[in-house]
Every structure is written in structure tokens, then in C-alpha cells.
Amino acid sequence: MEWIGETFTSDVGWTHLERLVDIGNRMTGSPGEREALTATRDALDAVGARNAHVDDFEIQGWIRGTSRIDTPDGEADCIALPRSPAATVSGPLVDCGDGLPEDFEDADLDGAIALVSSTVPDHYDRFIHRREKYYRAVEAGxxxxxxxxxxxxxxxxxxxxxxxxxxxxxxxxxxxSREVGLRLARRHDGERVSLSVDCETPTAESGVVRADIGPETDRAVYLTSHVDAHDIAEGAVDNGAGTATVLEVTRALLARETPLDRRVRIVCFGAEEVGLRGSKREADLVDPDAVQAVVNCDGVCRGRTLQYYTHGFDELGAAVDRVADRFGHPVSLRPTQHPHSDHWPFVARGVPAILVSSDDGDRGRGWGHTRADTLDKLERRTLREAAILLTGLVADLAAADRIPRRDPADVAADLEREDLAAGMRATGDWPF
Incomplete structure (x- = not known):
């Protein structure tokens, strides 16, 4: 078990995390994303992974310009959301509160500018994604x-x-910001305001990093993360830490005394932050039967307790429990669906997949998707602990018998039952 001690003193993952956050802007299709993909390829090669390479693909680019909200009192601070069009519009500002489906039904949004919170109330039984709120506003006019x-x-x-x-x-x-939004709602709800976004939308290039470790078996465990991040911050939690953890797990799997029973394919995606474009492409390219399971790391170091979404695959939940018992470490196990990260295109095809994040007690992204997603929010200890647990999980899945696939129709039924289907249809993300 020397690999455990080595992992708890290793700086391989943390050093790569520092490398990624020091790039700055890693927006999909940007030079920074390309630098991050190349650096991750080189880091995987350095720890001994085979055939580390970047597979490029074309993507819709988006380059930030200026944006503004003009009110009767003057200008309100704002930033454009990526893939917003360049346009200037005006109309009454309508506060839609938390942006629940009924909030859009009750509001008169025809020709209006919708103001919507990023959260949902505690009593509501599901998280509503930003894009669902956006397209419900579009649908309402x-x-x-x-x-x-x-x-x-x-x-x-x-x-x-x-x-x-x-x-x-x-x-x-x-x-x-919360402060600006509440001020807009208090002072200008119902008043005419204007909103302007300036941006460029060139054709761009993203990529996927791939590498292999373990024996050359036909079926592989996929260990994944995404490399890209939003242009306004370092992208430390989302998702430099996930890619750094994947690198540390790769190093630890190679250091274990017991050889892997099955190949592990490391895949670090670009273009996650713009609709999972990298992982959707990968899932289309791969024979589902060639994937034993997917372990996707996204937000793994926000807190010390790992949170596992297992998407109705009982065998994955059992593997999580086995590893947690072996290490005597608490975990948060969620058998429900989570259609908002790079594991999802595989789940939609019936492939067993786990989303690994952190249970820090907060609902929502925390510092994620803001300028405050920076390295100082993270600890080496948390990354090292996560890497040890995930090394155990990947090795366990690699040694397991073939995990049964799920019928995509059953996945769709779960989404209906969990009240996720309507929102996915609203955003054009319903794959069934």
C-alpha cells in the first residue's frame, strides 16, 4: 500500500493545478484552452501514460467584448454570458424571482427583459439550470x-x-451580482431599461486529451474531467481541480503494487462549458460496449466529502460503498440523474457513469462561474484525499465483471420521474 503514502505526499496533481490556473483564460476555443490541453497531454505523458495526445475538433467560438445595462438611474455593472448574441434591446424589466417554471408562466415577458436568480428556494425539489431559465424566458417572449x-x-x-x-x-x-440584481429589482421592476452585448463569434478549435494505462483490453474504464473554464476567472474549482485529480489518480494507479485488471482510458475534455461539446463528440465516437464505466471528476475539491451521482446504476453505488468502507471515509451517494457534466452523454446511451463532485453542504456552484473561482479556495490535502479514494474506485471498477447497461428508455423515465425532463426539453438537451 505504499502508493497511498506516496499519493498523500505527492505534488504532481497540485503542481498541474497551479499550471492550469496560471494560464488565465481557458475559455473554449481560446489560446488558453489550447495551452491547457497541451499541458495536460504533456503531464500525462510525464507520469507514464501511453499515447497521450490531443484530438482536435471545430467549435463555435465566442470572444467577450463589452456589455452594459442602462437604467433611468444610470449604468448597472454586468458581464455577458458566453454565447450570448451581440445585440442591444430595451423593454420593461420584469423580476421573475427564482425562475421557477410557474414564475415564467405568471410574468408578462412579451418584449420584456427578464431578471432571474441563479438559485431555487429550499423547498423546491430540484436545481434549475441557468439555461433552462434562459430558454423559458425566451419562450415567454x-x-x-x-x-x-x-x-x-x-x-x-x-x-x-x-x-x-x-x-x-x-x-x-x-x-x-446579487447586490446589483436586488437593486435593479427594487428600483426598476417594471421600468424600461436597455441591455447591450458586444462580442465576436468566430469559428474556433477545441480538443480532447486522451491517454491509456493498464493492459490493452477491449473494454476500458474511462477516467474523465474537463480542461476548459470560463474566461473571467482561474477556473480552479471548475475544473482545474478535476483535471489535476485525474492526473494524480493516473500517477497513483501506475504506482500501485497490484496491476490493473482492465485498461483505463484517461480523457480530458475541452468545450464542457459550452454544452458538453467535447464529451458529446466522444460518446458519439465510442462503442458503448467498449466502456466498462465512466468516472467523471467535476468539482471534486470543493469539500473533503466526495459526492457521487450514480444515475440508477446499482453496481456503481456498490463499488462506491466498497471503497468507502475500505478506507473508512464518508461519502455522499446519490443514485439520481445529473445531466450537466461530461459523464452525461454516456449515461444517455445507457453506459454506467459516475459524476464525482463534492458535498460541501451548499446548494449551487459556490464560487464557481464567478471571478472568485481561484486557487486560494482549495487545499492540497483535499486533492490528495480525493485522489486516494478515486484511485481505489477506478481500480475496483477495472476489476469488476461487466456492469450491465441501462436501457436509455429507463434513463428517460428516471428523468421524467425526477422532474428533469421538461427542463431538458426547454433547453434542447433531450436526447431520447
């Missing part, structure tokens, strides 16, 4: 969208809009 952070600290949130079929959204969209 809004001409502009203002996304208000619910977390204090004068931090405007970012996050993309757009769909696979129409990558640039139909109406301009901006994020504002």
Missing part, C-alpha cells in the same frame, strides 16, 4: 435576460447559453 447571482460578494455569474443546433443564443444575456 423576453427580448433580454439578466442572470442574478444569489451569493453575496459583488460577484457577477457567468455560464453559457445556446444549444447544439443554435450555438449562439437568440437573445442577449448578462450576469449581475
Amino acid at each position: 423576453a427580448t433580454g435576460f439578466v442572470f442574478r447571482n444569489h451569493t453575496p460578494g459583488c460577484l457577477a455569474p457567468t455560464g453559457s447559453v445556446g444549444t447544439d443546433d443554435a450555438p449562439v443564443g437568440p437573445i442577449p444575456a448578462v450576469g449581475v
Whole structure:
């Protein structure tokens, strides 16, 4: 078990995390994303992974310009949401509260600019994604969208809009801080305001990093993360830490005394933050039967307790429990669906997949998707502990018998039962 001690003193993952955050802007299609993909390829090669390479693909690019909200009192601070179109619109500002489906039904948004919170109330039984709120506003006739952070600290949130079929959204969209949003609602609800976004939307290039370790078996465990991040911050939690953890797990798997029973394919995606474009492409390219399971790391170091979404695959939950018992470490196990990270295109095809994040007791993204997603929020200890647990999990899944696939129709039924289907249809993300 020497690998455990080595992992708890290793700086391989943390050093790569520092490398990623020091790049700065890792927005999809940017030079920074390309630098991060190349650096991750080189880091995997350095720890001994085979055939580390970057597979490029074309993507809709988006380059931030200026944005503004003009009110009767003057200008309100804001930032454009990626893949917002360049446009200037005006209309009455309508406060849609938390942006629940009924909030849009009750509001008169025809020709209006919708102001919507980034959270949902505690009594509501599911999280509502930003893009669902955006497209419900579009459907209700809004001409502009203002996304208000619910977390204090004068931090405007970012996050993309757009769909696979129409990558640039139909109406301009901006994020504002909690403080600005509440002030807009208090002073200007019902008053005419204008919203302006300036941006460029060139054709761009993203990529996927791939490498292999373990024996050359036909079926592989996929260990994944995403490399890209939003342009306004370092992207430390989302998702530099996930990619750094994947690297540390790769190193630890190679250091274990017991050889792997099955190949592990490391895949670090670009273009996650703009509709999971990298992982959707990967899932289309791969034979589902060639995937034993997917372990996707996204937000793993926000807290010390790992949170596992297992999407109705009982065998995955059992593997999580086995590893947690072996290490005597608490975990948060959620058998429900979570259609908002790079594991999801595989789950939609019936492939066993786990989303690994952190249970820190908060609802929502925390510092994520704001300027405050920076390295100082993270600890080496947390990354090392996560890497030890995930090394155990990947090795366990690699040694397991073939895990049964799920019928995609059953996955769709779960989404209906968990009240996620309507929102996915609203955003054009329903794959069934």
C-alpha cells in the first residue's frame, strides 16, 4: 500500500493545478484552452501514460467584448454570458424571482427583459439550470435576460447559453451580482431599461486529451474531467481541480503494487462549458460496449466529502460503498440523474457513469462561474484525499465483471420521474 503514502505526499496533481490556473483564460476555443490541453497531454505523458495526445475538433467560438445595462438611474455593472448574441434591446424589466417554471408562466415577458436568480428556494425539489431559465424566458417572449447571482460578494455569474443546433443564443444575456440584481429589482421592476452585448463569434478549435494505462483490453474504464473554464476567472474549482485529480489518480494507479485488471482510458475534455461539446463528440465516437464505466471528476475539491451521482446504476453505488468502507471515509451517494457534466452523454446511451463532485453542504456552484473561482479556495490535502479514494474506485471498477447497461428508455423515465425532463426539453438537451 505504499502508493497511498506516496499519493498523500505527492505534488504532481497540485503542481498541474497551479499550471492550469496560471494560464488565465481557458475559455473554449481560446489560446488558453489550447495551452491547457497541451499541458495536460504533456503531464500525462510525464507520469507514464501511453499515447497521450490531443484530438482536435471545430467549435463555435465566442470572444467577450463589452456589455452594459442602462437604467433611468444610470449604468448597472454586468458581464455577458458566453454565447450570448451581440445585440442591444430595451423593454420593461420584469423580476421573475427564482425562475421557477410557474414564475415564467405568471410574468408578462412579451418584449420584456427578464431578471432571474441563479438559485431555487429550499423547498423546491430540484436545481434549475441557468439555461433552462434562459430558454423559458425566451419562450415567454423576453427580448433580454439578466442572470442574478444569489451569493453575496459583488460577484457577477457567468455560464453559457445556446444549444447544439443554435450555438449562439437568440437573445442577449448578462450576469449581475446579487447586490446589483436586488437593486435593479427594487428600483426598476417594471421600468424600461436597455441591455447591450458586444462580442465576436468566430469559428474556433477545441480538443480532447486522451491517454491509456493498464493492459490493452477491449473494454476500458474511462477516467474523465474537463480542461476548459470560463474566461473571467482561474477556473480552479471548475475544473482545474478535476483535471489535476485525474492526473494524480493516473500517477497513483501506475504506482500501485497490484496491476490493473482492465485498461483505463484517461480523457480530458475541452468545450464542457459550452454544452458538453467535447464529451458529446466522444460518446458519439465510442462503442458503448467498449466502456466498462465512466468516472467523471467535476468539482471534486470543493469539500473533503466526495459526492457521487450514480444515475440508477446499482453496481456503481456498490463499488462506491466498497471503497468507502475500505478506507473508512464518508461519502455522499446519490443514485439520481445529473445531466450537466461530461459523464452525461454516456449515461444517455445507457453506459454506467459516475459524476464525482463534492458535498460541501451548499446548494449551487459556490464560487464557481464567478471571478472568485481561484486557487486560494482549495487545499492540497483535499486533492490528495480525493485522489486516494478515486484511485481505489477506478481500480475496483477495472476489476469488476461487466456492469450491465441501462436501457436509455429507463434513463428517460428516471428523468421524467425526477422532474428533469421538461427542463431538458426547454433547453434542447433531450436526447431520447
